Amino acid sequence: DTEVTQTPKHLVMGMTNKKSLKCEQHMGHRAMYWYKQKAKKPPELMFVYSYEKLSINESVPSRFSPECPNSSLLNLHLHALQPEDSALYLCASSQELRELNYGYTFGSGTRLTVV
Amino acid sequence: AQTVTQSQPEMSVQEAETVTLSCTYDTSENNYYLFWYKQPPSRQMILVIRQEAYKQQNATENRFSVNFQKAAKSFSLKISDSQLGDTAMYFCAFMNYGGSQGNLIFGKGTKLSVKP
Numbered sequence: 001d002t003e004v005t006q007t008p009k010h011l012v013m014g015m016t017n018k019k020s021l022k023c024e025q026h027m028g029h030r031a032m033y034w035y036k037q038k039a040k041k042p043p044e045l046m047f048v049y050s051y052e053k054l055s056i057n058e059s060v061p062s063r064f065s066p067e068c069p070n071s072s073l074l075n076l077h078l079h080a081l082q083p084e085d086s087a088l089y090l091c092a093s094s095q096e097l098r099e100l101n102y103g104y105t106f107g108s109g110t111r112l113t114v115v
Numbered sequence: 116a117q118t119v120t121q122s123q124p125e126m127s128v129q130e131a132e133t134v135t136l137s138c139t140y141d142t143s144e145n146n147y148y149l150f151w152y153k154q155p156p157s158r159q160m161i162l163v164i165r166q167e168a169y170k171q172q173n174a175t176e177n178r179f180s181v182n183f184q185k186a187a188k189s190f191s192l193k194i195s196d197s198q199l200g201d202t203a204m205y206f207c208a209f210m211n212y213g214g215s216q217g218n219l220i221f222g223k224g225t226k227l228s229v230k231p
Contacts, residue, residue: 042224043219056218103165104162106161109158109159
């Protein structure tokens with residue numbers, strides 16, 4: 001398995017809703033990442049997990065809460081989002097935090113719309 | 116701070132022709148990686164090619180090759196024999212070697228359209 005799988009592919013949520021994004025990989029990668037990508041913009045890093053521990057939080061608002069239950073799974077819990085949080089949320093993984101022989105493997109993303 | 120600049124927001128090329136996408140970057144580091152990623156309408160970011168800064172030889176992957184000029188901090192992507200499936204957004208990206216953050220820094224992207 002050489003893929004990063006993200007679910008759901010599309011999500012519409014109200015500003016008072018609680019939802020979660022899921023990311024899964026079975027490549028044995030020990031670093032996993034959440035990126036946010038607005039339309040026609042490059043991805044921006046949100047969180048980095050290394051060996052299931054949060055390594056980097058790029059000053060992301062607390063309404064985004066990441067979780068790494070095990071080495072294969074990365075979640076992003078969403079609560080009280082704003083319309084400006086609407087974006088494509090990309091998950092990625094790499095063998096190690098600083099091992100880049102193969103770069104990152106990205107998922108296809110979750111298109112989030114906040115109404 | 117490192118920055119990546121892609122000066123061509125959009126480009127088009129005829130099928131079977133060759134096209135070159137430009138990328139420049141700014142860093143004070145000596146060891147780093149450079150990447151080109153492709154993002155088609157399907158949204159998945161796909162690694163096209165990578166280059167380690169300590170290697171002088173330009174990387175090639177089938178129809179894709181780079182022109183890496185370290186002194187000029189330039190990292191262009193050449194696509195030969197362009198195919199319709201090459202239509203996508205192309206992002207140039209940079210990462211420090213051995214950096215503690217593991218953060219890929221992306222340029223703003225070049226939208227490439229391959230025309231039949």
